[in-house]
Amino acid sequence: MNNNAKAILKFEVKGNGIEARDKRTIQGNLKMVKYPTGQLKTLQNKNSGMFQLLKTVNVLAFYQGHTNVVKGALAFETSAQGLYRACGKQFIMNHNINSVRNLLNLLCIAGAIKALSWDDLTKEVRHKSKRKAYYQVLDLQKADFSRIKGMDSNTKLNYAAVVMCYGKTVAKNTFSDMRTNTERQSFNELGLEHFTNEITNRGVVTLQEAVALFKETQPAFDYKDKWFSVSLKALFDMRYFKGKLKLTTYAKSRATGLNVTGNTKVIEPVKSYAMACF
16 A cells, blocks of 8 residues: 555646546645644554555545546545455554444544535436445545544444534534435434533432433434443543533542442543532
8 A cells, every 4th residue: 555655646647627636635645644744643643543544545545536426526435344454464453344434434524534425426326326335535734633632443423423513514524324314313402401410410420320311311312322322422532521521430530429449430520610500
């Protein structure tokens, strides 16, 4: 893959059409990856797997991208399994297909790539695109990796949580609707406010108790506890509760009186927020 990236940087892209324009963007991206600075340098140092995946996606888009997938842009078909294999031996040793899916979501949230949905596709492609995955590479100069600070290949996100933190556009660009026929929803804001207030009033709750309370405040979602647990953790990962609630362990919390071990995950109000409420 490194040799392919070098070849792309040396390649002379000719023409002024959509394909030529987007291939020049990819060349610019790969140049930024070759000489990373700022947020990209931090990504390289702290999340080498995501950095490798970013490079791989750009290389594949250059060689496999087509202009007939989405109007006005170069896009390519791929899968988490295909990307997993394309990232090389070192990547394969440290990751799995599920972690690739998580990293793809993070790259989408950062604005480095875009997952294409049904409405994005051209009529020419729609009839043969059921259950396929298409991506579009975006200009890295416009990406914002601060959105995914502290997140890694273990970070699980979903549409409902991302909408609450970054809005519908980012959520749509991250989670394709190609494999679902149901209408996607965001969490109820009043329910989240009630959730925050209830924990503030109680002082501290275990994560297990918080999941049950969270589920009660979001009746529109008919899912099992595990989905709500992942969603709640995602909201904390994306700093939705910043300045109000914090997820920690009982040993690191200010709380006393709970009959749990020190490693038990708990949620408590941020001290300054609790004091302001009372």
